[in-house]
């Protein structure tokens with residue numbers, strides 16, 4: 058059945074949305090996949106992303122501008138990253154509690170536990186006025202949307218940063234129409250609300266009057282069953298185990314349906330070639346939520362990209378696969394053989410085959426645009442503690458090989474991992490200084506501890522090292538508890554390292570772009586550093602221009618110092 062020929066043959070009308078605040082780098086892929094799947098079963102589905110609304114972006118900018126004004130400059134770190142923790146929690150406090158002394162006390166704690174700086178009542182009041190304005194705008198937006206679409210099922214894709222606005226929206230929806238079915242799915246169940254966490258239990262209990270179903274992990278089949286009335290009315294939480302072992306055959310899925318989104322606002326489109334992770338670590342939410350690893354045939358996947366290009370005109374795609382290592386060479390070869398130039402990025406481990414310039418040049422010819430690398434640390438001792446199973450030399454060689462081919466290298470760093478010493482941290486600073494010209498961008502975060510879902514979770518839990526970060530009474534206002542590990546380095550030290558790393562990268566000229574303007578500068582730097590640099594983002598975003606330069610990239614001669622790709626990939 059083609060999309061065009063679909064006629065709704067059910068009385069249900071489904072509205073799927075992603076609410077603020079989420080950085081709209083791509084249209085919501087999860088919603089686009091579910092829309093496509095449910096439509097094939099004959100349902101009428103509307104998809105919405107509220108994050109492209111200027112009125113909400115303006116709120117976000119105002120809040121962060123206010124933070125800049127009240128936090129000392131040497132403590133702001135990478136503000137738009139760590140500040141999100143304060144912002145998302147403030148949104149939740151406002152949703153649950155009216156302005157009083159406890160409110161002021163909690164916002165102060167939230168700010169001081171992230172920026173290690175205090176604020177006065179007047180400053181909290183000023184921040185609160187922005188949040189108040191946001192909820193006023195959001196309510197009008199959501200109620201208008203519900204009146205316009207008149208759905209029988211309202212489903213939200215929810216992440217930590219969108220939880221507060223999503224709960225507010227579902228509550229308003231139930232007040233307006235008690236008969237509407239309300240459903241939550243999405244990445245929220247990957248960390249703080251992971252299955253097995255007391256936070257999830259509390260969330261379900263607290264939101265019981267207005268959230269009907271929680272769908273954990275792969276959402277297509279469970280939402281379809283919900284629409285067909287096949288999910289137990291008495292239960293709230295459903296996961297893979299409730300599909301009776303029926304994994305979706307991703308090879309037969311239609312391409313994501315982005316037709317409801319205004320695509321001019323997004324720098325990239327998104328697609329995926331696999332679900333779950335090939336490594337299947339039993340503690341990891343990727344394994345728990347998505348089950349066994351499944352991937353599409355490479356030829357079919359390239360054909361899907363071609364169809365996406367023909368339908369939406371975008372040449373640039375973010376791939377959401379947990380890792381591209383097993384498929385990247387086959388995928389690049391397939392793209393080289395295809396008749397459309399597609400540029401694509403994705404997560405990559407710094408495995409040995411990434412250190413081989415012949416490989417990275419081949420990937421570049423095939424349109425590989427950006428590697429997202431979780432390098433985490435420049436200390437081998439730390440990488441071993443994290444069980445990363447890569448060496449510092451591999452990280453360095455991988456950056457060099459990718460940069461030689463002009464592929465952007467987005468690097469992620471982590472500070473405050475249990476056991477990280479000043480010497481380990483210094484090694485990271487030294488590593489970054491050594492490799493600076495091969496790093497397109499550097500983003501970092503302080504270590505967050507979750508009760509489940511991390512490599513050493515069982516060990517930490519058994520040693521009972523987790524303590525509450527915020528006072529116990531705050532749990533009710535935040536709808537969740539946050540635990541931290543009671544060890545070394547402490548939280549303040551970890552955030553100081555974030556600040557020091559940010560300053561270090563600034564001095565070295567390594568960007569961490571957030572706005573489009575920042576990206577333009579970062580692209581210019583990359584082009585000046587690397588003659589094989591991939592095209593600029595703004596060039597690729599311009600759908601009036603067709604760019605096909607990758608296949609003409611010249612393979613320059615190079616020394617034979619590369620390592621053999623000896624991984625046995627599938």
Ligand code: SF4
Nearest residue numbers: 334336337338341343
């Ligand atoms: S921890 Fe990493 S490697 Fe292991 S399953 Fe999760 S995503 Fe894959």
